[in-house]
Amino acid sequence: MRMLATFEKSERLRHIGHLDIMRAMQRALRRSGLPVAYSNGFNPHILLSFASALPVGAAGTCEVMETAMAEDVAPEDFLRRMNAALPPEMQLSGARAVDDRHPALMSLVRAARYEIRIRDAEAAEAIRTALPAYLEQAEIVTDRKTKSGIKPIDIRPLIHELTMDGGVLRTELALTETLSCKPSMLLKTLGECAGIGEPRALVVRTRLLGEDADGRLVPVEEL
Amino acid sequence: MDQFSDRIEALLERVQKAPRYTGGEMNTAVKPWDSVKLRYGFCFPDTYEVGMSHLGMKILYGLVNREPDQVCERFFMPWTDMKELMEQEDVPLFSMESRHALYDFDMIGFTLQYEMSYTNILAMLKLGRVSVRSADRGRDEPVVVAGGPCAFNPEPLADFIDAFMIGDGEEVTLQVTAAVRDWKPTGAPRRALLETLARIPGVYVPAFYDVKYNADGTVASVTPNCEAAPERVRKCVVTDLDSAYYPRAFPVPYTEVVFDRIMLEIMRGCTRGCRFCQAGMLYRPVRERSLETLRSLAMDLERATGYEEISLSSLSSGDYSCLPELIRALMKDMERERVSISLPSLRIDSVLKESLEETQKVRKTSLTFAPEAGTQRLRDVINKGVTEADLIEKVTDAFSSGWSSVKLYFMIGLPTETDEDLDGIADLAQKVVRCYFSVPKDKRAKGLRVTVSASSFVPKPVTPFQWCGQDTQESLKRKQAYLKEKLRAVKGVNFNYHTPELSYLEACFSRGDRRLGRVLEAAAARGCMLDGWSDLFSFENWMAAFADAGLDPDWYAYRTCGKDEVLPWEHIDSGIDRRFLRREYDRAQRAEVTRDCRQGCNGCGLQRWKGVCACADAGHV
The missing domain is CATH 3.30.70.580 (Pseudouridine synthase I, catalytic domain, N-terminal subdomain)
Structure with missing residues (x-):
């Protein structure tokens, strides 16, 4: 079993x-x-x-x-x-x-939720200010390390959700075996958009999500 | 915990190998800080990976934590990146468990495994905001103790350590922690505590001894200046190892450390009497744990750690009196848990074919043999009772049982060594390679690997070679190059050797006197630390430190001591008689071997201590 x-x-x-x-x-x-x-x-x-x-x-x-x-x-x-x-x-x-x-767990995962605590209060404020503009962008291109070298990736469609609550970002990001947005990619582009560089942050993954029969994202362990 | 935790967490994002500092390992749960009367900080003066591989620490950690009113937490030497950040951000050296600062502990203890870790002790004290010199410590500062094999010559550290514990630690450690616990609330001065400690058998308080020197720099006398201090401090011996404390759970690190497995100490001590070997003298007499105790310990440790491997550990496991029975029993007990059993430090004359065949059922790792010298003459000089025929037989056995990887350990720079002995090393390596090819192709494993390691001989206190000067660096370098050239021609052989500069400093400190404390301070001031790591070792800084202190390292390393000279550590009574050591020294010059003392007492000195050595009590003297 x-x-x-x-x-x-x-x-x-x-x-x-x-x-x-x-x-x-x-x-x-x-x-x-x-x-x-x-x-x-x-x-x-x-x-x-x-x-x-x-x-x-x-x-x-x-x-x-x-x-x-x-x-x-x-x-x-x-x-x-x-x-x-x-x-x-x-x-x-x-x-x-x-x-x-x-099915194997790994094949079920579609996305993950994170809570990202920005360490520095000033950086958090800058990010909060930049957040609407950041999400307005049609595409957000950053680097992705692959086996065959560094390649560009548009992470905008991979950001399902992104809000800020105090100094804490709450986000849901795509996570599959082939296409994912890592928290570091989000932080890097968000920091660039806010003009502060990649902020120091504590990343906590709070949920792993998979797709149920109706196409809804639910916790992987419940599938 | 909260005092520094946020700052520590912030630092950990900026260092390499943060897992060294995270703690939170299985079997390290802490006691509430205020629930105990005595807080003991156990310090390993090297990195986490090295320290967590050390058996003595696991024993003493478990021992103190078993006491309801005491707690023991661990400290390690941070790597340079972490140390710099801690200094910058004003974070003191903190414990792995509760992250309390070193200075918050009542007592801190260093284990002395290796001379080149001494600067780490100074660095850790400084980083932990504890006065580095014993004489400068105030009433409320921790009591700083030390033990371990290097404590048998404590003199180079005499300025920094309040009290040394000499010999087996299982009993004396708790006597010392109890004394500190009881003294703490009394308000009595520090000196009163030191006097109490000096009265505990096996405890050496260096401040209570005056050292006088002769005009030529040698020691004239070491005499107590306090009535609490004995003339000579006699080492502690746990006479019944079977009933001595041994942990039934070990901390289990997350990251891989050097020895990441259950270590089962099956016996302590060695009867062989190799003349270069300090451990072989210090840990006398031989004491074994019983088969039943070992089986029960192994089972409990397996359940508590989940380790996949058990190693039988001792100086000479092949000499354990019922080794085949033990291995068979452990294999049976551990079969369901799929635990593999490994035997380190196998002596080539005691590897029973039977046990070889049994261990290979589980896993075939590389086999290690330590002939130590290349010719029979030199092996006789060092009393390594191993012959070429033995080695060849065992190696052939190993190759035909499926091993293909063999390590051969040698020493160069041994007393009386000539180039002929070096030729012997190459010759032996060649013969081992031939052994492999003599096994039919379908019967042997693929991928022959013979590793020849040549370390440089370092004269150690309490050995028959304690009087010998070390071979010079120039000579050792020439010998290394000579051997490298010779071994280049042997197919399948890898040659390893150490930098002679490090061995030279080891020699200075292993036989050094109290004045070397000045060199340690100067070296620490020049940034020497983690010297055992070749990427950080700076010989130039060390030479400058000797110059700062006005001392000549050549005098310490190269000097052959006079027959009647007072050696700096002779007020520490290891039980081994100086006359025995001298007799062995003389026999070495004549290449005469001395029997294993299981075959009859050789009068090493322990026979004088009633109830300590079984062989003497049986009337073999």
């Missing part, structure tokens, strides 16, 4: 890289005493995948992971035993059993 779970990567852990968080989660699975399933092959490893890699430097309040159990486990037990095996900085908030036909 497969288990979907949501977890937090706390602010304190935001500099820990994706692969290190994966390994920490695998070790927690090992510590939990749950009947985790291992891959076959010469070097068996725990089957674990994340819906999306969180960029280094970003925290996440509702990241989504998936793992496989060798025997059936009740989601409540999974949650309880994992939280006992995880440090306070990386607790699970929910778990749900899914059957084997459930």
